[in-house]
Each structure stands twice: as C-alpha cells, then as structure tokens.
Amino acid sequence: MFKVLVSDPISDLGIQKLVEATDVAVDKKPDLSEDELIAVIGEYDALLVRSQTRVTARVMEAGKQLKVVGRAGVGVDNIDLEAATQRGIIVINAPDGNTITTCEHTFAMMMAVARHIPQAYLKTVGGVWDRKSFVGVELRGKVLGVLGMGRIGSEVAKRAKAFGMDIWGYDPFMTEERAEQLGIRLSTVDDIVRNADFMTVHTPLTPETRHMIGSAQFEVMKKGMRIVNCARGGIIDELALVEAIDQGIVAGAAFDVFEVEPPAADHPFLNHPKIIVTPHLGASTVEAQENVAIDVSEQVLNILRDAPFTNAVNMPPIPATLLKTLQPYFALGEKLGSFAAQLTEGAVSEIKVSYSGELADVDTQPLTRYIVRGVLAHHLGREQVNVVNSMHLAKERSVNIIVNKTKESRDFTNLVSVSLRTKTEERLVAGTLLTGYGPRVVQIDKFPVDVAPEGNLVLVSHNDKPGIIGKIGTLFGNNDVNIATMQVGRQLAGGSAIMVLTVDKAAPKELLAEVTALPDLNKAKEIILY
Numbered sequence: 001m002f003k004v005l006v007s008d009p010i011s012d013l014g015i016q017k018l019v020e021a022t023d024v025a026v027d028k029k030p031d032l033s034e035d036e037l038i039a040v041i042g043e044y045d046a047l048l049v050r051s052q053t054r055v056t057a058r059v060m061e062a063g064k065q066l067k068v069v070g071r072a073g074v075g076v077d078n079i080d081l082e083a084a085t086q087r088g089i090i091v092i093n094a095p096d097g098n099t100i101t102t103c104e105h106t107f108a109m110m111m112a113v114a115r116h117i118p119q120a121y122l123k124t125v126g127g128v129w130d131r132k133s134f135v136g137v138e139l140r141g142k143v144l145g146v147l148g149m150g151r152i153g154s155e156v157a158k159r160a161k162a163f164g165m166d167i168w169g170y171d172p173f174m175t176e177e178r179a180e181q182l183g184i185r186l187s188t189v190d191d192i193v194r195n196a197d198f199m200t201v202h203t204p205l206t207p208e209t210r211h212m213i214g215s216a217q218f219e220v221m222k223k224g225m226r227i228v229n230c231a232r233g234g235i236i237d238e239l240a241l242v243e244a245i246d247q248g249i250v251a252g253a254a255f256d257v258f259e260v261e262p263p264a265a266d267h268p269f270l271n272h273p274k275i276i277v278t279p280h281l282g283a284s285t286v287e288a289q290e291n292v293a294i295d296v297s298e299q300v301l302n303i304l305r306d307a308p309f310t311n312a313v314n315m316p317p318i319p320a321t322l323l324k325t326l327q328p329y330f331a332l333g334e335k336l337g338s339f340a341a342q343l344t345e346g347a348v349s350e351i352k353v354s355y356s357g358e359l360a361d362v363d364t365q366p367l368t369r370y371i372v373r374g375v376l377a378h379h380l381g382r383e384q385v386n387v388v389n390s391m392h393l394a395k396e397r398s399v400n401i402i403v404n405k406t407k408e409s410r411d412f413t414n415l416v417s418v419s420l421r422t423k424t425e426e427r428l429v430a431g432t433l434l435t436g437y438g439p440r441v442v443q444i445d446k447f448p449v450d451v452a453p454e455g456n457l458v459l460v461s462h463n464d465k466p467g468i469i470g471k472i473g474t475l476f477g478n479n480d481v482n483i484a485t486m487q488v489g490r491q492l493a494g495g496s497a498i499m500v501l502t503v504d505k506a507a508p509k510e511l512l513a514e515v516t517a518l519p520d521l522n523k524a525k526e527i528i529l530y
Ligand SMILES: NC(=O)C1=CN([C@@H]2O[C@H](COP(=O)(O)OP(=O)(O)OC[C@H]3O[C@@H](n4cnc5c(N)ncnc54)[C@H](O)[C@@H]3O)[C@@H](O)[C@H]2O)C=CC1
Pocket: 074, 075, 095, 098, 099, 102, 147, 148, 149, 150, 151, 152, 153, 170, 171, 172, 173, 202, 203, 204, 205, 208, 209, 212, 230, 231, 232, 256, 257, 280, 281, 282, 283, 284, 379, 380, 381, 384
C-alpha cells in the first residue's frame, strides 16, 4: 500500500482518484511546521503540496520512502529541486491547470486598480458616500505592456484585445510570427516602460527577472502607468515602486505576490492608498484547484505504479552504463548551451548540436536534453527547465532541434558543438572534455580558444591591433575587477578577433560600456556560467 501525504489545502474532488485507488492511502495534514513535517514524512511515498509547504532538503532527507513530490500548481520555488534530484525524488507540477484562472485574476486586479474598487468599497461600507475621490480610467485604447508571453501572458493579451487595448509584449522566446498570430506588437522592456499605460508581468522569478523593473526603469517610465504583478514577488522592486508612486510616476499598483510571503505587518504596500493587494490568490478558483489537483494526482499515481508520467521538473532515470559514459559531459553540455544562449541576441528558432569523435557511437539523447536545458534556462529559469521537460519546452516554443554525429573530431577525442540560429544571426560554441583538465570551451564562432567554462566571463570582440589588451586590462584594473585569465583568438593577424576574460567578480555594466567604447572594439559581453 502506498502512503500519500497532502500537506496543503488541495481540492477534494481533484484528489478523488488518489483517495479511491485501492493501492493508496491518503492522509491530509495541512499547516504542519517544517519540524512537524519532518517528524511524519518518513512513512510516506508521495507528498502533495501547493505553495505553502516548504519542501526543504531536511524534509527530503527525512523522507526515506519518498518517491515523488507533486506540486498542485506551476511555480516550484517552495521545493528544493537540487535536494530532490540528489535523492532521486521526482518532482512534478501541473503547469496548465491554473493558467486561465491566474489570467482572470490579473484582469480583476487591472480593473480594480483602474477604478479604485477596493478603496471605494472601504469608504462606502464605512458610511462615506464619496464619488469625487475615485474617478478612474478606461482600459480601451490604452497601451498594455506584457512582460512574459508564456501561458498566462498570452491569455492576458488575448483578453486585453477584447477590451480594445493596444498590446505590446516582450518575451525572449517570442518571434515576430507568434506576435503577429496574437495580434500584438513585439516590443522591448525599455519600449514598454516608456510607453505603456498599464503593465503586467508574467515571468518566473530568475536572477535575470529579479528587479527587472527597478529604479532605473521607474526613472524613464511613462507618467501615470498602472502596474500589476500576479506572477512572483521580486520581479518588480517593491521599495522602488513605492517611491515611484509617491513621486507621482506610477498612478497605482495591484499585487498578488510579495518578495516575502506573507508580508510583514509594516510592509509599505499594506495601507498604501494607491496599492491594492491580494494574498497570492491568482490560482485560487474552484476550477483551477480541481484542475491542478487532478493533473498532479494522476501523475503521482503513475509514478507510484511505475507507469509513464509527464511534467517532471527534475531528473529522469538513465540506464547505468549509458550514464557512466555520458555523465562527465552533462555539465559541459549545459554550459555550452547557456554560453551560446548568452551570446545570441533575439528569439532562438534553431538549436544545432554536433557530436564528434567517441560520442558518435552512443545514445546522446540525455546529453542533448542538458544542452537544450542550458539554452532555455537562461530565459525560462533553471528551476523551470530540466532534462525531462527541456525538449518539450523547446517544441512548445517552436525551437527546432537538429542533431548531427560524426566520427571525425579534428584534434579532439570528443567534441560537442552547439549553434543557435535566430532571425539575424547564427552563433556557435564548441567544447570538449580534456583528460586531467575537465570541460573546456575550444571554439567560439570561428575562433579557436581554450577556456574553462565557469564563473564570470567577459567576451570581447575586437580588431586584432597592438595595444588593445593593455587598454582593456587598464579599464578592468581601474574598476577593481581582477582578470584571472585572458585568452585571445583570431583567424588572421590584423583581422577580427575575440578575447575571453575570466574575472573574479561580475563586471559592472558601465565597465562593459567603457570597453565597448574603445577604438577597434565591437562589443564586450558578460557571460555567467554556474
Ligand atoms: N499568482 C499566482 O497564484 C500564480 C502565479 N503564477 C506565476 O506566473 C508566472 C507565469 O506563469 P506561466 O505563464 O504559466 O509560465 P510560462 O513558463 O508559460 O511563461 C513564462 C514566460 O516568461 C518568459 N520570460 C523569462 N524571462 C523573461 C524576461 N527576462 N523577460 C520577459 N519574459 C521572460 C519565458 O520565456 C516564458 O515564456 C510564473 O512565475 C508562475 O509561477 C502562475 C500561476 C498562479
């Protein structure tokens, strides 16, 4: 008999299939503290959660029988994925079930902020008949900026059209064709910030999206903008937003999510007259909670019964012998993918992977998944993309994947090359495993190099002229950024060349701008490899 623990409020109807299964016993224990959960988790095979239960490494460690953690919802930021993967615990989510519900909540918030509904309600029930203080604005004819055009962002855009809004969208994976299909204007964050009347965010929280709207954006923002966040706290800098409202830049904001949940009693959003809030209710409808619970229950049953399953957000099993051969390449593959993604500008439409040398004889599919993960995770977030779902996510975004194999591998026993195609360019990064040295990047575009793919790198493209290295070294020194290694690659003396620097800390944007402004410099770009 399998034992399943449900530790958050999850729809009864949704988990009916689990409850009725003759080989499963379900216990519901909501509101457990971490220690209470640790005390009981040892006897369970599966754990079902929403967003309240924090499934930490300690919980996983105590879950000696635990085979699967099911998240009834999208975001898995309350689950320690690394710890789960290390212990072979499969983590699954239900990515589709709450899309419409969250989109509708976004609209509820957008309309509430446009018409001051919560503020007017409070006054009216308090006995004050005040019609002057709450003059609102129409949605019709206004520019709506949507940051993140995935499942929820796309549904928001479709509905906003019915309100007669002019929709400007930004997503690193959105192509012009997709924007045309949706009838929206493919835009940039900067354009949206400068032109939108309403802005809504629908991205995951990643190092790249954290504070993507902060003081720099508020400084140039269109005056009178109204901002909605029903995605994740932290995408918009909370303190900078309050300042922007108080300075009259932002007219109002509606937030369903907070950087820390629940927010402290003295959080500046609470009691602010121009900010309305809900307690992370985006997915809280009867329908969505049923949908996500049904999806996740079905997958949990499949996993417990050893049947095929979908929507795993961490590692799948790979046959032991294949794993032995491929494992050393996984980190290299993911880093090459990430390197190539950071090098490339615009929406990626094709990922071409070539395996040369000894890799030509083995099933490289699991490795391709790592490479695709590296490419996609740069924009989608590492917790959202894994080796189980990376190919599926690429397909969903119409990214074509081509794999070639050849026994020939120039001077290396093995060579993995990853090239990414966008509408305007094709960029290539190739790497190898060198015995005794580990992963190395050996080619960037047409230039041979030899670089360890880790930490903070700066890639400089320039003309091969005397004195350039010295000038760059001086600028880095002046900015207190220590250069650990420097590699220069060129094809012909005096022609175009690249320089790859490994640096001890992130290079500030201003420094990169100074380097780019040097004579004979084309571009300086930061590449971060974890
Ligand atoms: N408030 C709530 O209760 C709920 C919140 N959510 C949250 O909403 C967010 C969106 O969910 P979905 O649409 O289902 O996810 P999704 O994965 O379908 O879409 C996210 C999109 O964000 C894009 N993106 C990544 N980095 C970006 C950047 N720097 N700039 C612009 N776009 C970027 C991705 O390319 C992707 O298309 C997630 O954070 C999710 O956790 C989801 C459901 C309920």
